[in-house]
Amino acid sequence: MTAVASSIPPEWYLLLAAAVFCIGLFGVLTRSDALYFLMSVELMMNAANINFVAFALYYGDLTGQVFALFVIALAAAEVAIGIGIILVLYRNFGVTDVTVPTEMRW
Amino acid sequence: MIEALIGFTFVAALLVLLAPDEWAGRLAFAFSLLPFVGSMYLWSGFDGAGNALTGGDIAYATQIEWLEVGGRTVSWFVGVDGISLPLVVLTTFLVPLAIVSAWTPIDARQSQFYGLMLFMEANLLGVFTALDFFLWFVFWEAVLVPMYFLIGIWGGPRRKYAAIKFFVYTNAASLLMFIGFMSLTFALGDSASSFALPEITGAIADGGLGTWFGISPDRIAMVAFLAMFLGFAVKVPIVPFHTWLPDAHVEAPTPVSVLLAGVLLKMGTYALLRFNFTMLPDQASALAIPIGAIAVISVIYGAMLALAQKDLKRIVAYSSVSSMGYVILGLIVFTEYGVGGATFQMVAHGLISGLMFMAVGVIYNATHTRMVGDMSGMADRMPVAVGIFVAGAFGYMGLPLMAGFAGEFFIFVGSFSAPALPYAPIFTALAMFGIVIVAGYLLSAMQSTLFGPFELETDYDVGPAPFHDVAPLAVLLVAIIVLGVAPDIFFEMIRDAAVPVVEGVTIDG
Amino acid sequence: MIDVFSYVPAIVLLPFFSFLIALGVGKYLPKGGAFGGIAATAGSFLLSLWVLATVAGGEAANRTLYTWASAGGIGPTDVELSFGILVDPLSALMLVIVTLVSLLVHVFSLGYMNDEGETGLPRYYAGLGLFSASMLGFVVADNLLMAFMFFELVGLCSYLLIGFHFREPGPPSAAKKAFLVTRFGDYFFLIGVVAVIATFGTAQFAGTESFPALAEAALAGEGSVAWTPGGLELQTWLTVVGLLVLGGVVGKSAQFPLHTWLPDAMEGPTPVSALIHAATMVAAGVYLVARMYGFYALTPTTLAVIAFIGGFTALFAATMGVVKDELKQVLAYSTISQYGYMMLALGAGGYVAAVFHLTTHAFFKALLFLGAGAVIIAMHHNEDMWDMGGLKSKMPVTYYTFLAGSLALAGIFPFAGFWSKDEILYEALVHGLNDPLLLGGYLMGLLAVPVTAFYTFRMVFLTFHGEPRTETARDPESVRWNVKGPLTVLGVLAVVTGFINMVPVQKVLGLEGIDLLHLWLDNEWGGIEGLSSHHYGDIGPYSSGYLVGGEVGTVLVGAAVSLGLALTGLLVAWRLYNVPSPTEHTAKLGGIKDVLYNNYYLDELQVWLAYRTEDVAGGANTFDQGIIDGVVNGVSSVSLFGGSRVRRLQSGVVSQYATLLTLGLVALLLALGVTGGWFL
């Protein structure tokens, strides 16, 4: 493995990933606009990717890295569907604010 | 043989369900005669000895493995002994009469009504013959379903409330009982490999109960006993778990009340005898005083409540609570006459309360009221029905040479000097006072409704009751007198099956 | 030689069949099935006579015929419950009495019911038949349980017959009262029966294995009983049992304080009253004590209680009889009083005397009631004596027979009542001289004598003497043979029955063998071991003491005193009421009058008790509906309320979901992290 990678202890990657994850989560909890929501989720997923890549390096096997690629693809698919849903949401409710549609509750 | 009996009844229920309303009633009656004949056949060829749960010879036993779960087998295991056979006969005897008594009052959705009646009969037969816990539990719970509809659809004004109350209350009780029984079974560990009641009873008797997740065998047994006792107490019902009964009875149509009081209540006492008092006799005798107290309270308190009622059906309903108190007393004393008398009383009360509810129903059919204040002098208009009503009422009061007296007297004799129950004489004497109160309220009710000058609040012209209303009453009355004059026709076999139960208990001191 | 005892069940069953016939096809039969009843009771009567003769021939029977409930354990012992017959001098005598009276009542009913055009006759005769059958079954019962069963059936029949006119308001409530009050007594009786069975393992009356025999042996220390409740002295326990059984006796024999049902029972048809009072229901109580006298003789306390109750009731009821205006009411109270005498006798160890009085009373009281019935027919069912008078000339047969009965009731020499009552008082006296409680009973009994004579003849004079006070009295309806016949028979009996047991004569003149009843009940001509009056005397607690002149003197003094008192009462009645137009003298009694009219307010007391019970029941009902059912329904409403809170979590705003979801996850993390100790 390369020198750079080896010089940074794995805990730091964990911390970084955790930080990114929390930023994403913070976005999810605070933003009421569907698109921001979507982006925040993307962040959270990429936090996971950081872990995969980093520890793939740490353990020296490629599964993690490959899986990261899978995740990116899935994330893309998810976004595609997300956008579609946000589209019909806008058609029916005229907004992209996710807190507006509350016809069904309790 | 038994499976044929049950199977046929299921099929009959299905056929009646599909039959046109016009002749569903007649068809159901015709069908219901076959199970009766069948039970008579069972009786004639009865060769059982001892108690089915304690290794006695089980008559007409069949055991077919059904499935295996958690390393234990569940099987189709049916059979009768001296305790269950009389109840089977009672069931098959009451159902046809109840069906006939429904011809007048039930005027809508007949095929569904009679179908459900037969469906209930099938399950009741299952309850009284099943010897495998899960099989028994299937029938036990399945009884709720037809009952829910029978009360809910054909009942009185508050039928929905009564139905759901009966439904949920008794089901909650069953779940409690289930947990209790299961912890008992699993505390047996490997000493029981199936859910067959005889095997479990035997394993417990042989001290198979082991420490279970750190709980000592005695604790387990006691907890299980209490859970099952509470569970069955609702079904019996024992004060203070009785409040569903009056509502259910008042709302239920007459034929359903007949089965409810005649057979369904007996499910509770039967289960108490089978599970609590046969499987865990020592726990029972350890709790003798509280249980005896509950029994006495049920008798007196139930009778007092009946005294306060104005609705004839409510009166009979509460008096059923009272009568069930006697049964509990008979069970807890652990003497042959006590336990045997209790079982005999189940049958006797089944017949008598059935007769009373039918009689009230006949009057209701004519007057469309059951309120004591609304009528008087009915004897003037429907002499025959009222005559049988009076006879039945005296049967309820425990008139000698009628079934009720036999049952109650056996219980009293069995309990008065029972070693298993401390202060037995006092408990018995207190319970006996019920016979005075019952006379009090029944005589008062009869005086104000049946006798005196004829008056009626509702404007119906009251004539003599139709034949098919009175006939079941007469049949029941005959049966009651026969059982009262010759109780031995049942009591002997019952006692034979009760002996092992009595011997099962160890009385300290 | 055919065995007559195998026909004893027929004595019971014949009337039962007449019941079935009358009930089933009575309305198609002439006279509403009356003849069936008459034939049946006549048959029973003849059979009873035969049995009597056979017993006189020295035979007796104590047989178990039918096992009611097979043997089984009751804890201390095993028991088998069975039916059987016990035919000994006592029951044979009683059989004759019951069947005879019942036969006469049936005949009389032809006049009283049929001729009066009553409806529901089949029901009536069915009732009579069942009544007789139950009583006869009770008489021949060979064990206490069987006795109790038929005892109860007697109660049922009284209910049915007292409430015969169910379309009127009065009879049903009277019937209810009769059944309830006696039921209250029977409650104790039932406990007694159970206690006897539990204690001895048997309820047999006679034989070495009978419970009196066992009790005797146990008390003598020669045996032991199966069971006595925890740590209770045997003697005490037997006393308790005796008193418990006595409860039933007090109820049925209308002793204080359970006598209140009997006067109301007059609502029933008069022949029924005759049957109830003379030979069946009321007699049952006393007969029961006599039947198991071998047991009672063992418990002095019980005997004393019996004697005292009896004496008190005798006086107490007599005083109430003084002020009554209805013919039947007077008779009712006289019945209570007379049975008080019998109880006194039994309590005083006068077994024979009691049975003697039971016999004589059966005849003269039946006579009086039937006579009253005749008068009532004549008076078109008006019972108020103040509306009568002067019937003497109009209906001589009734008058003279009625007079004979009254003299007997009043205890005037030489009529039947004199002999029996005199013997009772004698027994009470001689035994009472060593027993103050008993002496009290004797004195009360003695005091009752003049009162009895007074009200009896007040009744006679008001009814038959003086001027007619109403139109109906001037022109009463005439009665037919079917009324006069029974009256005559009973009239004769009322005169002569006393001679079967002329103890005073025997004692004074020393004529042996004329005290037939004594010899009879003493198994002179045979009977069953252990059921003889001598045996009772031996095991009984009493010893005799005498006044001046030893036995004979005491006899004479006693007889003289009681006769004198009776005559005094008669004379007072003569002075006050044997005038052309008598008037009320009750005013002279002042305040006591109301008390007597209202029967010492005992009915009020019992009614009050009944109402209080209903109040308690009402309270219980409120509690049940409110608290117990309230809890049940409360649980469900609480759950539903909980549900309605829970669903509010689902606010519909998705970002709040995200928040809650995250919080939940964090909570879970903390929970596990802390338990797992990750953060260390």
Add this chain to the structure above:
Amino acid sequence: MVNTLPQVAALLPVFLLAFTGLALLLVDTITPDARSNTSMAVVGALGSLAALAASVWLVVSGTGSADTGGAITLFAEAIKVDTMALFFTAIFASVTALVVVAAHDYFHDHESPAAFYSLVVFAATGMALLAAANSLAVLFVALEMVSLPSYVLVAYLKRNRGSVEAGMKYFLVGALSSAIFLFGISLVYAATGSLLLSDVAEGIGSLDGLAGVAGLGIVMIVGGVAFKTASVPFHFWAPEAYEGAPAPVSAFLSSASKAAGFVIAFRLFTEAFPVGASLAAGIDWVLAFGILAAVTMTLGNFAAAVQEEVKRMLAYSSIGHAGYVLIGVAALSQDGGANGAVMGAAMAHLLVYGFMNTGAFLFVAMAERWGVGRTFEDYAGLARRAPVASTAMAVFMFSLAGLPPFAGFFSKYFLFMGAIDNGFLWLAAFGAVNSVVSLYYYSRVVKALFIDDPASSSSLDAIDVRPTGLYAAVVFAAVATVLLLPGFGPVIETAEAAASALF
């Protein structure tokens, strides 16, 4: 004879489903007009039935079961076919078949029903794959393969505000949950260094100081499972999604999708995070599931008891049942004698639930088809006009409530029994209390159908059509629910065997 086949034949059901999906797309492209509805339904139904038949056949022939040489692993152990996988495949396939058949009538007037069928079948394929996943990577991919079509299916009625709102909420919560799930996987990977379940298990056995990381990851994975099974606290999407979505979709999600969530749990928490090792490492996920189970069943049932709309009541009831089934994981214990029994009972319950719950939602679909309304009041007296369907509904309701003579009775009581057998009395007690509550609200439906009188004489006139497909599906489900009581033996025994093989 199975052994003669190549090992890959064990995946036959998955392939069948996948091909069906593709075939559907093909059919759609050949006849791209609304009339293709029928042909699509037929193809879909046949395909899923074929898959069902295949999986049943494989189960019967003992493929992957302990007594025929154990589980079959393929693709470098990334796929593992054992009895449990096939058992669940059977569940998914049967539910899919029911839904597809029912959908034919439900979408009779929809402008483009075609995509629906392919989406359902593809989702089912994902589920079947999920059941056989033996690596966290495959597992996640398969999971997304289930989720993504589901989002679309919920929002399928794109002009219906309810459907769209439901889809939106489902999607957002779902996206968040899968992100959490993924991060959990990444943490587990970080702690154990592998994605293969067996290696993960070893890693859990030898965690040096990374217990916290692994624990964090496991809890997040629990979160992901909770989302898929609609358990607290990830349940929030369920009521809305089930209520807003087209009824057949609700049926599909609440039965099949839920089962998929549980197959993850059963797989992961037996093979990747075994009880013993986890407890040793201080990761007491049993407790976590215990809490979730208790809270979930309580919340679901109590909320269901106070609903006005039948469909939403069913949604909450399905949350409650998730709580019951969670007992199957929550009542596990280290070398507990009844681990197999309780998890097997949970599987059996899911199978039965697949029929009775699907049937119930399909009855709602029928009601929506009739347009009688959604509330209990609207259902009043339906039995007068539609006795057969109503009887079937009554069967479903009583079976869901756990009453005999219906299969739900056995599955539920065996579940409680297993919990008691493993000493988890408190879970059984919770279950008991809740099933009493459930009896109340299930019987409300029966009461409405059979006991109550219709609001007005005309209110029943809406019932003018007899949708054959819906009827067929509902009746079939009802018959299955009844017959599974006497025939419960094979089910429970297979399930127990499958579960026991995991420990």
